[in-house]
Amino acid sequence: MLYRTAGQFKTTYEADHALFPVRQDAILLGIILVVAWVVLPLTANEFAFKALLVPVLIYTLAALGLNILTGYAGQLSLGTGAFMGVGAYACYKIITIFPEVNLLVAIAMSGFFSAAVGVAFGVPSLRIKGFYLAIATLAAQFFLVWLFEKWAWLYNYSASGAIQVPTIEMFGVVVAGPNAKAITQYYFVLAVVTVVTMLAINITRGRIGRIWKSVRDMDIAAELVGINLMKAKLSAFFVSSYIVGIAGALFVFLWRGAAEPNLFDIPLSFRVLFIVIIGGLGSILGNYLGAMLIVALPVVLSYLPGALGIPVSSSMVEHLNTMVVGALIIFFLIVEPHGLARFWAVLREKLIIWPFPH
Amino acid sequence: MDFLNSILIKPFADMFGAPDFLMQVLWEGLVSGVLYALIALGFVLIYKSSRIFNFAQGIMVVFAALTLVGLHEKGVPAWLALPLTLGVMYLLAMSIERVVLRPLVNQPDIILFMATIGITLFLIGFGEIIFGGENKVMITEQLGIPTGSWEFEPFGGFLSIEQRDVTAVVGAVLLVAALLLFLNKSKMGRAIRALGDDHQAALSVGISLSTIWVVVWFIAGVIALATGIVWGSRAGVSFALEVIAYKALPVLMLGGLESVLGAIVGGLAIGILEKLFEIYWGQPILGGNTETWFAFVLALIVLLFRPQGLFGERIIERV
Numbered sequence: 001m002l003y004r005t006a007g008q009f010k011t012t013y014e015a016d017h018a019l020f021p022v023r024q025d026a027i028l029l030g031i032i033l034v035v036a037w038v039v040l041p042l043t044a045n046e047f048a049f050k051a052l053l054v055p056v057l058i059y060t061l062a063a064l065g066l067n068i069l070t071g072y073a074g075q076l077s078l079g080t081g082a083f084m085g086v087g088a089y090a091c092y093k094i095i096t097i098f099p100e101v102n103l104l105v106a107i108a109m110s111g112f113f114s115a116a117v118g119v120a121f122g123v124p125s126l127r128i129k130g131f132y133l134a135i136a137t138l139a140a141q142f143f144l145v146w147l148f149e150k151w152a153w154l155y156n157y158s159a160s161g162a163i164q165v166p167t168i169e170m171f172g173v174v175v176a177g178p179n180a181k182a183i184t185q186y187y188f189v190l191a192v193v194t195v196v197t198m199l200a201i202n203i204t205r206g207r208i209g210r211i212w213k214s215v216r217d218m219d220i221a222a223e224l225v226g227i228n229l230m231k232a233k234l235s236a237f238f239v240s241s242y243i244v245g246i247a248g249a250l251f252v253f254l255w256r257g258a259a260e261p262n263l264f265d266i267p268l269s270f271r272v273l274f275i276v277i278i279g280g281l282g283s284i285l286g287n288y289l290g291a292m293l294i295v296a297l298p299v300v301l302s303y304l305p306g307a308l309g310i311p312v313s314s315s316m317v318e319h320l321n322t323m324v325v326g327a328l329i330i331f332f333l334i335v336e337p338h339g340l341a342r343f344w345a346v347l348r349e350k351l352i353i354w355p356f357p358h
Numbered sequence: 359m360d361f362l363n364s365i366l367i368k369p370f371a372d373m374f375g376a377p378d379f380l381m382q383v384l385w386e387g388l389v390s391g392v393l394y395a396l397i398a399l400g401f402v403l404i405y406k407s408s409r410i411f412n413f414a415q416g417i418m419v420v421f422a423a424l425t426l427v428g429l430h431e432k433g434v435p436a437w438l439a440l441p442l443t444l445g446v447m448y449l450l451a452m453s454i455e456r457v458v459l460r461p462l463v464n465q466p467d468i469i470l471f472m473a474t475i476g477i478t479l480f481l482i483g484f485g486e487i488i489f490g491g492e493n494k495v496m497i498t499e500q501l502g503i504p505t506g507s508w509e510f511e512p513f514g515g516f517l518s519i520e521q522r523d524v525t526a527v528v529g530a531v532l533l534v535a536a537l538l539l540f541l542n543k544s545k546m547g548r549a550i551r552a553l554g555d556d557h558q559a560a561l562s563v564g565i566s567l568s569t570i571w572v573v574v575w576f577i578a579g580v581i582a583l584a585t586g587i588v589w590g591s592r593a594g595v596s597f598a599l600e601v602i603a604y605k606a607l608p609v610l611m612l613g614g615l616e617s618v619l620g621a622i623v624g625g626l627a628i629g630i631l632e633k634l635f636e637i638y639w640g641q642p643i644l645g646g647n648t649e650t651w652f653a654f655v656l657a658l659i660v661l662l663f664r665p666q667g668l669f670g671e672r673i674i675e676r677v
Binding site (some may be wrong): 132136142143266320322 | 411466473477478484487607608650655661662665667
């Protein structure tokens with residue numbers, strides 16, 4: 001009843017090509033946007049911003065980047081963490097060399113650095129496929145993290161080897177650094193994520209997106225129908241690493257506040273990969289669902305024993321957390337290998353015909 | 359000019375200037391190469407028989423070593439702890455097959471790969487809860503492994519070879535020989551290879567998929583235990599050992615995912631080359647610690663010329 005699509009006629013091609021041809025989808029998205037932009041900022045407290053909302057958005061962005069590469073173009077990558085690092089270090093260098101640059105511009109610029117590095121490490125994908133390529137991207141992961149540690153210029157020769165985010169103002173409001181308010185940072189991240197998501201939806205449903213999907217489904221067949229594989233794969237690496245780089249810059253500048261090289265080590269890559277797989281390969285919505293699950297799970301798990309009155313030490317909680325995350329990954333893969341996004345797709349199908357069974 | 363000299367000439371001058379040190383470096387490289395080869399062998403076995411890229415092999419090494427040490431700490435004598443650990447590895451293989459692999463039959467490769475990462479996380483958390491996260495000492499002496507070292511003086515220099523390393527190399531050679539014999543001569547071994555060639559054909563002639571999987575994962579567990587004992591006696595047993603699992607990945611790339619021979623050759627080559635590079639190029643020029651990435655970059659370069667690795671099956675693509 002609520003989701004009935006019958007009777008929504010399209011009389012022009014433009015209407016048929018619209019982003020959301022079904023009216024209910026657009027309304028639902030509008031409600032989500034209102035919740036994200038108005039309701040949550042009014043109700044959430046400092047802790048919710050810092051521990052849940054901001055990280056969910058940033059991880060979503062990183063997962064979106066990886067999903068474009070793995071879910072749409074079919075190139076498995078295990079080097080996401082390092083590419084996030086490239087974005088973060090590039091942004092740090094831009095901010096410290098040109099302090100007067102607007103933070104938004106600096107973040108947008110830093111994406112190009114990680115995109116360039118991503119393309120360089122994407123070149124082998126023209127010859128190497130499947131798991132061999134996945135391990136090849138690990139070369140990027142280990143080499144770049146080593147570089148972050150050894151190349152002192154990157155962290156301005158600081159003794160600790162870590163980068164510290166300075167206090168940055170934008171239009172008279174402090175947006176980054178120790179004095180920034182959580183709600184400002186939330187709005188900043190939300191704005192970036194909203195814009196990038198819109199762009200990603202449009203790219204993936206357009207010409208380039210269709211080219212990527214054909215390469216993913218069978219690259220030789222795609223080549224035979226006249227698709228330039230080199231352009232297709234490298235453009236996927238470019239766009240993907242650009243988004244991942246932005247996510248890395250946001251990760252350090254608007255959430256962590258400081259970063260050491262090992263922050264970008266392989267666990268970060270895997271966390272983003274989990275989000276993509278659990279959320280759903282080749283789905284934009286899936287990134288959000290996966291990120292919510294992976295970010296919220298540790299927070300919930302650390303409060304659950306206390307709420308139930310079971311005394312558990314903090315290291316025990318951490319170990320339990322690892323174990324439960326591992327078990328949940330297996331569980332979700334068994335129950336729905338196509339990810340959480342598929343749950344929504346099934347539910348939507350059911351809602352459209354409800355209350356009738358067929 | 360100085361730069362070229364430090365890259366092209368000085369390292370070789372150093373090598374031949376101190377041949378005893380070079381021999382020491384080569385020996386150390388060989389020993390770690392043997393270990394890489396062993397871990398890679400576990401990967402290859404599982405990949406061959408089920409097309410599963412088993413990321414959990416590294417954590418199985420840690421888990422096996424921790425179980426052995428943990429049992430001994432609880433008061434179980436070493437001669438009993440060893441078979442008990444083997445029993446635990448069998449249980450592990452059985453439960454992985456039952457709980458994880460069986461429901462995921464016929465899923466795409468990447469899903470199974472993710473599932474093994476899930477197993478990895480689960481085992482890390484589980485192991486830390488049971489055995490604690492701190493570093494433990496491997497029960498080398500109780501297992502009857504000699505701990506002394508032999509000292510030689512080649513070219514008037516000094517070369518020290520640890521007896522436990524020699525034991526490790528000999529043990530690894532025996533293990534590999536036994537494995538090859540098992541794979542090539544026994545009925546079960548033939549079944550495993552048949553499964554690797556063609557799943558459906560193997561099933562249709564009556565080979566039981568689930569039995570073979572349990573056996574294969576158990577063998578991988580045994581290899582993991584052997585690796586864990588050797589590596590643990592060199593560096594102690596803790597979850598830091600997990601990093602050596604990543605080292606096996608470039609070995610696989612270099613040797614090819616399906617090749618037992620490739621795992622051995624690749625392991626030895628990477629073990630020796632990364633030590634040489636670290637000592638003669640990495641530390642003087644690049645600030646050291648190059649071992650984390652050298653193997654990957656080397657494998658990447660080789661792969662550009664041979665996309666299926668040195669010994670892998672030729673990739674034939676049909677549309």
